[in-house]
Amino acid sequence: MATGRPREFDPDAALDAAMKVFWHKGYEGASLDDLTHAMGINRPSLYAAFGNKESLFRKALDRYAHGPGSYLHKALAKPTAREAAECLLYGGIDVLTCPESPGGCLVVQTALACGQAAESIRRELVTVRTTSLDLIQKRFEKARHEGDLAKGVDCAGLARYVATVMHGLSVQAASGADRKQLQQVAEWALRAWPVSGSQENERDR
Amino acid sequence: MATGRPREFDPDAALDAAMKVFWHKGYEGASLDDLTHAMGINRPSLYAAFGNKESLFRKALDRYAHGPGSYLHKALAKPTAREAAECLLYGGIDVLTCPESPGGCLVVQTALACGQAAESIRRELVTVRTTSLDLIQKRFEKARHEGDLAKGVDCAGLARYVATVMHGLSVQAASGADRKQLQQVAEWALRAWPVSGSQENERDR
């Protein structure tokens, strides 16, 4: 039951706009003027609805995870580790090169190195990356358990390898590489894929 | 023959200190107070010796290329493409994880996404990355010409793949990965390496 003057903007749309500004300019590079202008609201509305800049960023990051970043969970749900890896790379590339987006990956390029004021944001993003890595590793371990990956495969290393390529692709995208070029990189990357558990059994016979 | 009051600091040492501040905090995150403090000089001395912040950064970048970044040229001088790639990855990792350094790679993490004021720095770094990529590609093409890489190998793709892994390793390092973990990633990455020209000939017989 709402009372008082109703809000004149859509918070989701505004948050979306803020997310894109952070994505494009980084945390430190995005000024409140940039943000309010893109969001189509003025400062007090922003502060009332989202708290301060840091709090706004965290909300934008959350929205990113549920929007552009959701390919991660979709990928991990694939039936095999190999498909998961393919989906991580190619799905990631789709996000990196989506023409409606600022390009690159918010989680990678927003605050890799920063001043004191953004330090807590940097750490937050490190945590996000670490958590994602962990999820990938767990997915691969499950695959190994299921015989989908060979017994001897180093899941931690493989997961970190895939994550590394994803992050590298993000830098490539930020450097102007186009979708086709990124896909070729993904193709190369997948050539390192280990023989599967079933192939291994095949060989044993 | 110098006249006037002599400079009381070593410009090279000061530039080195500035480089590390930029490396650690990024271009936008490094304030002039940070810089002058680390360099052990005061503002007018900085401006007299290095120009403005942007000019100082470009000089620091140059110093980076001739110092920590020099492994690139060393790697490309290796006799085979495979050795070059190994040296790019493992040599890069040494820089990324050098305990005396801020960690990660200056060229990757300094201004991936930034505000308007740092835009020209961002573009400069894109150019640096693109140029490096080009050098790697040229090295691989030479290898293909020499039969060191098989005739059909896509040198542009392979070069971009190696560069991508390097950039990804830089993000990993900035996220806290240690040297051993990065080396394991490099190992995985090299499993995608194509069969050599000579192996190919071997097979043909």
Add this chain to the structure above:
DNA sequence: TAGGTATTGTACTCGTCAGTACAGAACTTT
């Protein structure tokens, strides 16, 4: 030893930054 020159340190300018006070506006409830 006197004059010229370049560096140093302090203290400043001016713009931009994040964050906020306050008055007016718009809606609900009574």
Add this chain to the structure above:
DNA sequence: AAAGTTCTGTACTGACGAGTACAATACCTA
């Protein structure tokens, strides 16, 4: 219609950003 509540817009605050003016200092040359 009046009171209560929440949002909007303007204009502000204080801190910090890059860049600089200027006097004092230290060296070289003459």
